[in-house]
Amino acid sequence: MPYVPIVDISGDSSVVGADLDEICRAAGFFQITGHGIPGDVAEPAWTMATEFFDLPLQDKLSVARPAPDYPLRLHAAGG
């Protein structure tokens, strides 16, 4: 039985589009391959994120939100 849907998005866009339509109606999430994000873009982002969390708490707090309503950018508006 197929479970977590995996989609290669580098294929023909009308076919991939139709596949995604069906998957999103059935599951709502999927794994993509063929996204073309180069490793030398993804990897430094990952490394830097882990190095950031390794910083002393004081350095991390230096980029704490200056105000409670500073945008987290999770909502369209309103924080």
Add this chain to the structure above:
Amino acid sequence: MPLAGESLSQSITGAAPPDLKEVFNIGPPGLSPRQYADPDEAWAHSPNLWPHALPELQPAWTAYYNAMRELGNQLMSLFARGLGLPPGFFAGKTGHGANALRAINYPARDPAALPGQLRAGAHTGYGTVTIRSLALFSALMLISWKPPRGSTTSATQPGLTVTGLHALDGARYLRDALHPDTTLCRLVAHHSYAIVEAGERGLAGVLGLESEPAPHVLSAVLTYCDMTTSPAGELVPVERRLAEIHHRYGPGHLVSRSIQRATPMILRAVEHVHRRAARTAIALRTEEGQCLHGREARAGSPLRRGSSSGAGHSPRGPVTFDPGRSSSGGYPSIRERGRSPADSGGSRQKEAAGMLLDAPADTGLDAPARAGTMVRFARAVRTRWRTLFLLTGAVLTVLGIVLASGAVLLPGILLLLFALLHGIGSSGCTSADLLAGWPWRG
């Protein structure tokens, strides 16, 4: 955002304790060339905050942000195609959105969790699309998902074949989707004595053939972590964890039966890890000169051979766990950061893991050095029993042959066989051991 700075489930329930995680977010890098339509839009594009202590963060994250925004736009275009709309239908609506790129860290849990407090509370995604790097834990989370009855996903490649044995399904999914180090697959496949449940499901052969058991010491630590952590992520005594599993599946269920059968081995593994962690804690305290009695215990402890008592360096220095890159360009996604002895008090699991990785495998039990002769003899028998059995067996066998006495020869041969076979059994073939009913050995 520091620990406990956000509560995701507040978006659903209205009130919930904050999540135990740290988050680093950025929005659109640089100023947008567009004129903002209203103050709300300008607000959503507030400048990003970058730490001075890590100047390389900004260029790396800016490049990644731009790449992910392009990917998001590509997905929106594909969605438009799927809906029978022109490919650029969403471009003017979402193409310049104030997308968020966030990294989430789940540090070892120092403060005890409040009732109902989770790492990330239940929530529904806020935006149009969430693109998540394929983290190991996501993979493990997804294996419990089942599609609605009757749905067809014929257009998709099989991502996960479900046998019902989550250890096997999870290991297969890891292997196929993430291509990690084989040890990781082996650990997942055989975690918490999954071979027992595999036996109940008639899958023992499949599990054993597909995945060799992971090294004993690692397996024990994973079992310890699994069996002392509740589904909500709280540290619980092993007995409560076992009771929870029984309660969840109900009496007579296959999983309950399997857990029942595996319980003696689980208890032994948990006890073993717990004892060893406690012993190393004594050794560490002694090193710091705070516990005189520790020295005695340490003298009797084989753990002192490990590097875990070094005061000048962290015995559990940065442990980077790299499950390997997936063929589709994913990147390593789980990483256990090292913790120094000074700040490691809160996570006995990681502590135990670090200690066991440092420590040589042994079967010795700790006993104070002042123990009497009988205790020392008993310990010698425990640790050197195989040699004793072999010697006694050989002597009896020779005597039996010389005296032509079956009553002497037979026990001799039995002793020899037992010592020899037990030696083979402990060479790493855990699943065979378990199927044959051998007790767990560290």
